[in-house]
Amino acid sequence: MADNQKKHDPAKKAPKIQAVSRMKEIMTNYYIDAKTAREQGKKVAWITSGGPVEPLIAMDVIPVYPENHGAMIGASKMGAQLCEKAEEMGYSRDLCSYARADIADSVEKTGPIGGLPEPDMLVCCNNICGTVLKWYETAARYFNVPLFILDTPFVHREFSDSARKYVLSQIYEYIGFLETHCGTKMDYDRMEEVGRLSVEGTGLWQAVLDTCAHRPAPMTAFDAFFHLALIVTLRGTQTAVDYYRQLHDELNQRIANGVSMVPDEKYRLLWDNLPVWYKTRWLSEKFAAHDAALVADTYTSAWSGMLPDMNGQTFLEAMAETYTKVYINISIDMMFDIVANMIEKYHVDGMVMHSNRSCKPYSLGQYDLRQMIMDRLGVPTLIIEADMVDERAFSESQIDTRIDAFMETLKS
Numbered sequence: 331m332a333d334n335q336k337k338h339d340p341a342k343k344a345p346k347i348q349a350v351s352r353m354k355e356i357m358t359n360y361y362i363d364a365k366t367a368r369e370q371g372k373k374v375a376w377i378t379s380g381g382p383v384e385p386l387i388a389m390d391v392i393p394v395y396p397e398n399h400g401a402m403i404g405a406s407k408m409g410a411q412l413c414e415k416a417e418e419m420g421y422s423r424d425l426c427s428y429a430r431a432d433i434a435d436s437v438e439k440t441g442p443i444g445g446l447p448e449p450d451m452l453v454c455c456n457n458i459c460g461t462v463l464k465w466y467e468t469a470a471r472y473f474n475v476p477l478f479i480l481d482t483p484f485v486h487r488e489f490s491d492s493a494r495k496y497v498l499s500q501i502y503e504y505i506g507f508l509e510t511h512c513g514t515k516m517d518y519d520r521m522e523e524v525g526r527l528s529v530e531g532t533g534l535w536q537a538v539l540d541t542c543a544h545r546p547a548p549m550t551a552f553d554a555f556f557h558l559a560l561i562v563t564l565r566g567t568q569t570a571v572d573y574y575r576q577l578h579d580e581l582n583q584r585i586a587n588g589v590s591m592v593p594d595e596k597y598r599l600l601w602d603n604l605p606v607w608y609k610t611r612w613l614s615e616k617f618a619a620h621d622a623a624l625v626a627d628t629y630t631s632a633w634s635g636m637l638p639d640m641n642g643q644t645f646l647e648a649m650a651e652t653y654t655k656v657y658i659n660i661s662i663d664m665m666f667d668i669v670a671n672m673i674e675k676y677h678v679d680g681m682v683m684h685s686n687r688s689c690k691p692y693s694l695g696q697y698d699l700r701q702m703i704m705d706r707l708g709v710p711t712l713i714i715e716a717d718m719v720d721e722r723a724f725s726e727s728q729i730d731t732r733i734d735a736f737m738e739t740l741k742s
């Protein structure tokens with residue numbers, strides 16, 4: 331530990347966010363529902379984290395997110411063991427650790443919830459990466475279930491009309507796929523209502539993140555990583571809307587009462603890429619010991635970026651653009667614009683980039699992005715190398731030293 335770094339003082343910790351217990355209750359009920367879907371006469375669809383979930387909700391299909399489950403595996407520190415198992419099964423260590431851990435757990439069922447509920451169908455959208463295509467093809471063969479692939483073109487500068495027509499036509503094919511495999515017709519009034527709830531929930535999620543523009547911040551990105559779960563899994567439901575309204579009220583109350591998550595917040599940092607799930611507490615205490623709060627991150631804000639510009643369109647029409655322009659399906663120039671906006675909005679002093687061994691689309695352009703941020707905005711930036719789930723890629727001593735050195739630069 332560096333000399334001018336505080337020792338962690340538990341007595342000085344900020345009060346916990348009360349909404350956490352409600353979140354745990356909702357997620358427990360959600361997984362019980364998904365695990366007992368067959369007994370309730372419901373179907374389960376596995377869907378990628380950036381995939382359009384709203385048609386599933388409208389058709390009363392329970393969406394399950396293998397990536398969310400991968401995050402649970404990481405947070406439970408079961409990642410290395412399951413990744414090793416996948417490697418024994420023949421999967422390369424270079425494959426995303428969410429995919430490796432989930433594939434191994436489908437067979438072993440030794441993860442935090444004893445394996446995911448088995449799917450009746452799979453929905454894969456390649457707006458986040460190409461890995462999911464092969465991962466879902468493997469799952470379709472293993473479970474012998476139908477797979478729908480939604481192809482979203484990469485966005486270099488703008489979302490063209492031809493791209494809009496291309497994606498929208500697939501959204502209608504997606505609905506046809508659901509109608510075939512559910513044996514019922516889509517209720518388009520219900521679809522619009524789910525869309526309205528999705529927009530409302532996403533707007534509330536943005537409002538939750540925006541409370542951190544306040545100095546000092548009532549929560550940090552480490553809290554956002556936890557509270558993200560509902561906007562991913564239950565987007566388009568009243569449950570998510572009610573929960574984020576409760577959380578937003580609580581955070582505003584913390585601001586009114588002068589409660590900050592980092593007690594002596596002096597430095598405000600922006601995090602880039604997925605969390606290091608098995609080290610969130612260690613990293614949070616490490617930065618807090620330097621009076622540094624991670625006030626924003628590009629990962630959790632990617633879901634508030636899904637707030638569609640309705641512009642007189644139906645929700646289904648707006649979905650085509652919203653789901654294509656997600657954070658890791660756009661050019662470095664567009665990413666830079668988003669990051670520059672966040673740096674200004676959240677009053678950021680420095681940026682910490684997680685170069686994530688697993689997530690190539692998130693990590694490949696980071697060195698260019700870092701250079702642009704330093705050259706054009708003069709914001710100091712640290713890169714740490716790790717993996718979101720596979721603990722074998724995390725060197726605590728090396729990262730500890732690099733954070734200390736970075737914080738010394740910020741303080742000088």
Ligand code: SF4
Nearest residue numbers: 426458459461688689
């Ligand atoms: S490679 Fe990245 S985007 Fe793709 S599944 Fe893994 S973590 Fe998600």
